[in-house]
Amino acid sequence: MKNLILNLVVATGCVLLVGCGTTVHTDSAVTQKPPENIEEIVIPPTETQTTETQTTTLTSSAETADSSATETSDSTSSSSTNTTITTTVTKTTTTTAKVTTKATTKATTKATTKTTAVVTTTTVTTTTALPVTTSVNPIPPEIIINNVPTVEVYSDITIGNLITESNIMIEEPNISVDTSYIGDKSVDVKFWYNGIEYTKQLKFKVVDTTAPVILNNGWSPYVQLYSQFDLSSLIGYADNYDRKPILTYEGYVDTNYEGTYPITVYVTDSSGNVASWGMNVYVMSSLPESTPNPTVPFDYYVQKYAGQNVRLGLDISEWQPYIDFPTIKQAGVDFVIMRMGCYYGSIRTDDYYYRNMQEAQENGLDVGVYIYTTATTEAEIREQARWMAETLNYQPIYFPIAFDWEDFDHFQKYGMSIHDLNYLFDVFYDELSKYGYTAMLYSSRNFLYNFWENKNNRTVWLAHFIDETDYTGEYAIWQTTADCIVPGIDRIVDVDIEYLDRPLYK
Numbered sequence: 001m002k003n004l005i006l007n008l009v010v011a012t013g014c015v016l017l018v019g020c021g022t023t024v025h026t027d028s029a030v031t032q033k034p035p036e037n038i039e040e041i042v043i044p045p046t047e048t049q050t051t052e053t054q055t056t057t058l059t060s061s062a063e064t065a066d067s068s069a070t071e072t073s074d075s076t077s078s079s080s081t082n083t084t085i086t087t088t089v090t091k092t093t094t095t096t097a098k099v100t101t102k103a104t105t106k107a108t109t110k111a112t113t114k115t116t117a118v119v120t121t122t123t124v125t126t127t128t129a130l131p132v133t134t135s136v137n138p139i140p141p142e143i144i145i146n147n148v149p150t151v152e153v154y155s156d157i158t159i160g161n162l163i164t165e166s167n168i169m170i171e172e173p174n175i176s177v178d179t180s181y182i183g184d185k186s187v188d189v190k191f192w193y194n195g196i197e198y199t200k201q202l203k204f205k206v207v208d209t210t211a212p213v214i215l216n217n218g219w220s221p222y223v224q225l226y227s228q229f230d231l232s233s234l235i236g237y238a239d240n241y242d243r244k245p246i247l248t249y250e251g252y253v254d255t256n257y258e259g260t261y262p263i264t265v266y267v268t269d270s271s272g273n274v275a276s277w278g279m280n281v282y283v284m285s286s287l288p289e290s291t292p293n294p295t296v297p298f299d300y301y302v303q304k305y306a307g308q309n310v311r312l313g314l315d316i317s318e319w320q321p322y323i324d325f326p327t328i329k330q331a332g333v334d335f336v337i338m339r340m341g342c343y344y345g346s347i348r349t350d351d352y353y354y355r356n357m358q359e360a361q362e363n364g365l366d367v368g369v370y371i372y373t374t375a376t377t378e379a380e381i382r383e384q385a386r387w388m389a390e391t392l393n394y395q396p397i398y399f400p401i402a403f404d405w406e407d408f409d410h411f412q413k414y415g416m417s418i419h420d421l422n423y424l425f426d427v428f429y430d431e432l433s434k435y436g437y438t439a440m441l442y443s444s445r446n447f448l449y450n451f452w453e454n455k456n457n458r459t460v461w462l463a464h465f466i467d468e469t470d471y472t473g474e475y476a477i478w479q480t481t482a483d484c485i486v487p488g489i490d491r492i493v494d495v496d497i498e499y500l501d502r503p504l505y506k
Contacts, residue, residue: 211273212240225285239417249265381424388401400439401438466480
């Protein structure tokens with residue numbers, strides 16, 4: 001049987017349908033030579049009608065692409081069409097049968113079947129999807145957006161700060177720009193103009209123009225006769241970005257002979273920034289001994305600050321193995337900040353921490369704690385913060401927990417940048433906050449000026465051993481001396497002044 005032939009011509013957006021009805025004749029006969037004297041019986045023809053429905057779905061896709069040369073991208077638009085064709089076919093079958101018989105016997109049957117196929121109904125349903133358009137429009141020539149060509153590494157800058165000139169409104173000017181490493185960078189800036197959103201890519205370079213910082217320019221430049229001269233052991237330096245700036249010097253030092261040797265020292269970072277200074281190196285057969293500082297009686301501070309809006313306290317550790325807490329309380333001490341422990345590769349609890357904590361609280365003194373640390377990694381700092389919270393049994397104390405990192409005399413041996421250590425203090429603060437504590441930064445005036453950034457304005461515990469400090473930054477506590485004689489303590493001790501009109505917690 002030949003099938004219905006349906007020719008479909010599909011063009012973009014329309015369907016042309018051509019139907020052709022075909023009559024198919026099928027003859028089937030079984031024939032023998034008829035015997036003589038036959039009798040014919042003719043059976044009236046019969047018709048049978050059947051209806052079939054055929055459904056065909058055609059999908060035609062048409063794409064149009066418009067390419068526009070812009071600063072950033074092209075525009076593309078596409079659409080698709082689904083076409084459903086329903087065809088109803090009626091088949092009419094006519095059957096005529098003629099049977100010839102003879103009384104004796106054989107029968108020959110001849111049947112003729114005629115099938116007519118007619119296409120009676122065609123339904124075309126067309127569904128067109130809405131076009132999906134992704135477009136970055138070419139920026140009109142009248143738009144002006146100019147930006148600075150260079151930005152300092154680690155600087156806090158937003159897209160709005162980056163742009164120096166524009167005649168449109170930026171969509172999100174307060175988004176921060178990444179300045180965490182030096183090199184070529186770019187940032188996408190979005191803005192609206194005449195109801196259309198545009199994106200412009202701004203290119204700039206992050207640079208390091210800051211010279212290394214000298215933390216110790218040779219405070220004790222003494223060298224033993226006949227020893228190996230090691231300049232790095234006499235000085236301390238750091239760079240804001242470079243973890244290993246290069247140390248060189250000009251001059252000559254001969255440790256085989258005593259004498260004074262003037263040299264010029266250079267510290268150069270990876271961007272070529274240089275810090276330099278002159279110093280004398282003293283080669284000696286016997287090195288000078290340090291001279292103890294004059295001591296100050298605690299009563300001096302009691303009288304000096306009487307009636308002022310301050311309180312007096314001490315910071316203590318195992319360096320003061322004997323403390324009579326009732327006596328120091330009677331002498332005018334209002335609080336103690338005690339060393340909980342120290343870290344040199346591992347945490348060690350101060351030998352007298354538990355005794356100091358118990359007796360201080362029993363005698364009505366407000367308490368605080370600190371850790372002396374030389375940690376250089378985030379993991380170490382978080383471990384120490386968790387250890388301090390656990391050691392405190394998660395109980396509240398009066399003062400923020402103090403972060404004491406102060407080995408700056410030879411800072412370069414730790415392989416850190418200034419940025420690295422500032423980040424570690426923020427990590428310490430963050431980890432303690434998980435346990436309900438806050439942190440404060442302990443440091444000397446020199447390093448508060450030259451090293452610590454304290455961008456988040458954390459509480460500061462200032463160390464400046466002088467009768468009147470000239471430090472102009474914010475601080476809540478001032479460690480004014482390390483050489484005080486206090487009744488009830490058998491060794492010299494640090495004295496601290498808490499300013500009650502300055503917030504301890506920020």
